[in-house]
Amino acid sequence: MSESTLERHQGASSPSRPERRRRRFSGRSRRDFFVFLAFALPNLVLIAVFTYRPLFANLQYSFLDWTLGSKTARNIGFENYATFFGSDDAPRVLGTTAIFTVLTVGLSMVLGLLVALALNAKVRGTTFARSAVFAPYVLSGVGVGLVWMFIFDPGYGALAWFLRTFGVASPQWFNDPQLALTMVIIVYIWKNLGYCAVVYLAGLQSLPGDVMEAAAIDGAGATRRFLSISLPLLSPTTFFLLITTILSSLQAFDLIRIMTPLGNGTSTLIYEAYMQAFGSYNRAGYSASISVILFVILLVITVVQIRFVERKVHYA
Template sequence: MTTQLTGSPAATAQAVPAPQRRGRWSGRTRRDFFVFLALALPNLALIAVFTYLPLINNMYYSTLDWTLGSTSATVVGLDNYVTFFTSSDAPQVLGTTLIFTVVTVGGSMVLGLLVALALNAKVRGTTFARSAVFAPYVLSGVGVGLVWLFIFDPGYGVLSWLLRGIGQQSPQWINDPQLSLAMVIIVYVWKNLGYCAVVYLAGLQSLPKDVMEAASLDGANGFRRFMSISVPLLSPTTFFLLITTMISSLQAFDLIRIMTPLGNGTSTLIYEAYLQAFGAYNRAGYSAAISVVLFAILLIITVLQLRFVERKVHYS
């Protein structure tokens, strides 16, 4: 004779009903979905109207032979792109864009890191120094360009006055194409230096102190700790700055417009697009093609950075 215990696991499993699965579109799920739409749709609509719609329209305009202000246009397909890449100005514009981007990005990041190291020191006056370093970044590019034009002016500028004081002649910063590009680069690096410094400073202050103390106890000097520990741990910050500063440099416009209105040696892609559309040419379709080329370059660089450069980033 066999008896079955009512408290056995099998009996308990049979007695307790299995939990019912919640449907995919239960009341709570629907409510969360509608809340998401209410919060996201306005932003998505604004992005679609003010970002993607102008981008699509610009791509369409790049296929037109259209003079700005004209009521008619002729569809030319890819002729504007062929004209740009086969023109004698294309190598100079692309080369100027490359030099400006590489020097401004590299200069801003390297100098910003050095300034951040100085601002990270625990001494009196660092709060004022941090504010002073970051202030140029939030200033208007038009105002900054006008002030620096007064400094670089070879006739009555502050720099020419200082050079005359030591018996030297001021270079023709504005008239010489090579010097005008160097002038704009110097001002751009000075203006954006504070941004890189503040971001690097935040990264330095978030470094684990126990790792630094352990390396110090092992006999590593300051330079060795910086190169072997700080730089690898700052790789996420460096990667972030590399993307943001490169995008910013490729789209730099205000300083170039104010300091070199005619683009004398400083015609980057974005400024060349401006000159073609709103300068003496009024070639709106050709200008749109140059803008699309710039967009393609930005997209390719960003994808390559996310695909390959991010592999070198240490997030832990």
Template sequence: MTPQLTQSRPAQQAAASLPQRRSRWTGRTRRDFFVFLALALPNLILIAVFTYWPLINNVYYSTLDWTLGATSATVVGLDNYVAFFSSDDAGRVLGTTAVFTVVTVGGSMLLGLLVSLALNSKVRGTTFARSAVFAPYVLSGVGVGLVWLFIFDPGYGVLAWILRGLGQQSPQWINDPQLALVMVIIVYVWKNLGYCAVVYLAGLQSLPKDVMEAASLDGANGFRRFLNVSLPLLSPTTFFLLITTMLSSLQAFDLIRIMTPLGNGTSTLIYEAYLQAFGAYNRAGYSATVSVILFAILLIITVVQLRFVERKVHYS
């Protein structure tokens, strides 16, 4: 006979005292999972179809020598990337993109912060001023571009009329490549500083009052309180605006398209992709290459900001 193994009473008591492992796939867990699928799956499908699938296709198109509208294309591998980085236009386009992004992001955030400080004061008319400052941000970029194009027109514009009244000649804003970039930057900053101002205003109004009162009791004046207390506490707001405004500036298109249709000195990466595909070249494969390069830059900037810049953010 095979001997039967029995446990002693202390061993049985110890085993009985151990918590019983419950199955993780209970009826409630199963119900919550299906609710999650019902709510998230349609959005995931839409994101996959309209975001990731076009992105994958665009990467594939960047390896083709394809003229827009043609029924056939030739696989050229990385030749389009080599052609872009070895061309004279690469430095011009990347430089224009860098200048436009840095100046518009810095200008919008700096002016937005100054405007938010003014709007944070408790005086009559601040509600109307907040609406007036934020209004340009929600206006159509096409409409804004057309209005400002009339203002900057060197022959018939409002600015030219004012300068002629002062005995001065109007600069050739549209024809001069450098001035055209300055013109677009001015309009873009004017349109987007309201967004930065409203976000900074929300950050200023959420600052802890006890900390500000403690700094005031310690003898810190208004400038010192802002520099040493308010500005560090606004670092999460600044970090958020840095990411959103930089991504927005790198993808700015409508104002550039309306104010400088030929990209005279204002060809950023996204506008260069448009010109290559829908301009006089019809180089769809090359345009896809420029778009992939822009996506890579956006991805790198976002990762660097989340990995390194966020370390300097104070959340408490």
């Protein structure tokens, strides 16, 4: 067979690139693509309408001098941001946000791990205990705040009655800014402790039993096994909880709004944005700039965690 005949034979037997593309997007592939669109497109539309559209609209409002309810607004560029960072409120609000986030995240995770270790024990009544620990997490923040307001009330609250039995006066939880922040932190940890405990419990129950048994046979005690084996293997769970609890704490609002309506010592970034827009100020543009600052902080923290903290995570 000559060379030209061989080339014609190969050209006739091998399909061209356009033909291969048509085959690739025909039949079953095309049907799978439309099925994907049928399931994904409604969710993508909802995300675009209710997440990204408000996000970009809020960014636009942050550059306006706009009073809530007014039909007119004036473009002032970055003046709202300069006003916030140049005011005396910025250190107070940012400091309160940092204290609230660090304490609620740290204590919730540490106490949640300890509770998970207790719930992981094979004793009678653990099922009821797990349900009782997790129950506050699914309760309404408004309801939880109202109940704990009665407990902390210095006049007729349950805590005041308990302290009076020992001849101790109840602290003024609502009037003292430091005590008000402490009160909200305590309630927030109590409400979210069950979430951390249940997630850590799932992580503990997924640990390889043969590794733990081998360590016990080699003479490692319970504390040594926990620090050297269990804790490193729980690093994916810890990493997941670190991201979710930080994001949740930075956006905590309902408990603060119910327990301290005036934000006496508890004005975090999200609550300050609410007060500026819907309080007595009605400064919608200024409130939008605070919301953008909060969004940037959330974004930076998430990126740093994924970029650097995840390097310390052991997935195997």
